Amino acid sequence: MYDLKEEEATPVGVLVAVQTPELDNQTLKESLDELGRLAKTFGIEVVARHSQRLPSGGKKAYLGPGKLEEIAEAIEALRIEHPGRPIVVIADDELSPWQSRKLSDLVKADDIMDRTELILEIFHRHAHTREARAQVELVRLAYQAPRMRERRVGADVGRVRGGGKGAGESALELGRRQIRDRMAELRRELEHISREREVQRSRRSEVRCVALVGYTNAGKSTLMRSLTGSDVYVADKLFATLDATVRSLSPPVTPGILVSDTVGFIRKLPHDLVASFKSTLEAALEARLLLHTVDASDPAFEAHIETTLAVLAEIGAGEIPMRYVFNKIDRIEDPEVLERQRAAWPEAIFTSALDEGDIARLHEIIVAVFQGERQEETLRLKHHQGAIRSMIFEQCEVLEESHDAEGGVYRVRATPVALASIHKRIDAGRP
Numbered sequence: 001m002y003d004l005k006e007e008e009a010t011p012v013g014v015l016v017a018v019q020t021p022e023l024d025n026q027t028l029k030e031s032l033d034e035l036g037r038l039a040k041t042f043g044i045e046v047v048a049r050h051s052q053r054l055p056s057g058g059k060k061a062y063l064g065p066g067k068l069e070e071i072a073e074a075i076e077a078l079r080i081e082h083p084g085r086p087i088v089v090i091a092d093d094e095l096s097p098w099q100s101r102k103l104s105d106l107v108k109a110d111d112i113m114d115r116t117e118l119i120l121e122i123f124h125r126h127a128h129t130r131e132a133r134a135q136v137e138l139v140r141l142a143y144q145a146p147r148m149r150e151r152r153v154g155a156d157v158g159r160v161r162g163g164g165k166g167a168g169e170s171a172l173e174l175g176r177r178q179i180r181d182r183m184a185e186l187r188r189e190l191e192h193i194s195r196e197r198e199v200q201r202s203r204r205s206e207v208r209c210v211a212l213v214g215y216t217n218a219g220k221s222t223l224m225r226s227l228t229g230s231d232v233y234v235a236d237k238l239f240a241t242l243d244a245t246v247r248s249l250s251p252p253v254t255p256g257i258l259v260s261d262t263v264g265f266i267r268k269l270p271h272d273l274v275a276s277f278k279s280t281l282e283a284a285l286e287a288r289l290l291l292h293t294v295d296a297s298d299p300a301f302e303a304h305i306e307t308t309l310a311v312l313a314e315i316g317a318g319e320i321p322m323r324y325v326f327n328k329i330d331r332i333e334d335p336e337v338l339e340r341q342r343a344a345w346p347e348a349i350f351t352s353a354l355d356e357g358d359i360a361r362l363h364e365i366i367v368a369v370f371q372g373e374r375q376e377e378t379l380r381l382k383h384h385q386g387a388i389r390s391m392i393f394e395q396c397e398v399l400e401e402s403h404d405a406e407g408g409v410y411r412v413r414a415t416p417v418a419l420a421s422i423h424k425r426i427d428a429g430r431p
């Protein structure tokens with residue numbers, strides 16, 4: 001597998017899909033639009049799409065013979081139109097190794113990819129941390145191994161899939177035994193990382209965290225930036241974020257609140273990938289509240305919500321309290337559309353991540369969530385207990401500080417957990 005060099009010609013993409021009876025025209029269109037965006041994110045210029053109504057997608061060569069002939073002819077014409085550029089056929093469903101080979105033989109493209117592989121390749125390129133890279137490499141090897149024999153070895157193989165900057169070897173570079181060994185090694189590495197994280201997690205005493213979750217490209221990282229003043233990566237591509245990041249809410253409150261940004265979801269997200277990201281997500285989802293971010297300007301937003309809820313349930317986060325954040329409202333041109341959404345989702349928070357006022361309001365809502373579970377109390381410190389004062393200021397909102405003959409008096413607002421740990425310190429210090 002070699003890099004897709006800058007000077008190499010951009011591959012030309014042809015999307016193909018099966019329209020099963022339960023798939024209406026609108027959903028098919030949305031799914032293909034999204035496949036097109038995945039292809040674009042990967043660096044393929046999509047020039048055509050073909051779909052066929054079939055009772056099921058399990059056909060031998062994915063599509064029927066007549067359709068395949070039509071596609072083969074279209075590809076021949078594309079070769080004349082785009083000389084020297086590799087032509088890739090991309091299926092909207094995961095193909096079996098056998099289907100992929102059949103399709104390849106019949107349509108005579110330079111390469112065949114499917115939705116799963118495209119997602120895996122994008123993840124592979126965007127993975128930065130040791131954990132994300134190991135997870136993606138593992139799933140990618142599992143996907144590639146049974147398909148190794150099926151790929152025609154030669155110039156066309158690997159022409160489109162670039163090594164990219166995500167490290168790790170591909171199945172095509174490894175023998176079968178080596179693949180098994182490498183997969184075992186990756187599993188051990190991931191177990192090790194996950195144990196390390198357990199230790200770090202148990203050190204964190206109290207979790208005051210909200211997690212931004214949602215469909216890819218909804219604007220989670222943009223909201224994260226505005227809410228925390230951090231410079232996490234934002235981009236108009238799918239799966240810009242792969243690693244969970246945690247930052248402090250800004251302007252800060254006492255005690256601090258953490259905001260975490262997570263990987264985005266997409267329909268037909270490969271099951272193995274969801275499973276492998278579960279551990280990364282679990283840490284991020286140890287949140288008190290999920291902010292389910294929705295791109296309200298996307299006509300398919302309701303389908304995106306359903307997909308996100310399904311993935312959240314799959315990773316065991318279905319029970320965490322959740323608020324909807326309908327984002328990108330500045331992109332909704334028709335005010336009536338926005339009004340209808342507000343009426344249909346009365347509990348949602350409507351934002352434009354680009355609007356300071358909206359962000360300030362979201363900030364207030366987040367703070368209020370934690371305020372609700374705090375209680376007011378008066379704490380007394382003796383003169384010799386001055387050291388505990390800093391703990392009080394760290395973990396409580398101090399409403400008033402005064403002094404009497406005995407020592408310091410602090411009227412505070414804090415969570416029961418914080419108050420209990422401060423009382424423990426105070427009692428331990430009593431003569």
Ligand SMILES: Nc1nc2c(ncn2[C@@H]2O[C@H](COP(=O)(O)OP(=O)(O)OP(=O)(O)O)[C@@H](O)[C@H]2O)c(=O)[nH]1
Binds near residue numbers: 219233242
């Ligand atoms: N107009 C407008 N654009 C937005 C808004 N929020 C985000 N964007 C843009 O939408 C694109 C995607 O934003 P990201 O914040 O990277 O989205 P994400 O949810 O983190 O996406 P993934 O990391 O891929 O899951 C970027 O081009 C942002 O600039 C908004 O409220 N209004």
Ligand SMILES: [Mg+2]
Binds near residue numbers: 221262
């Ligand atoms: Mg992101």
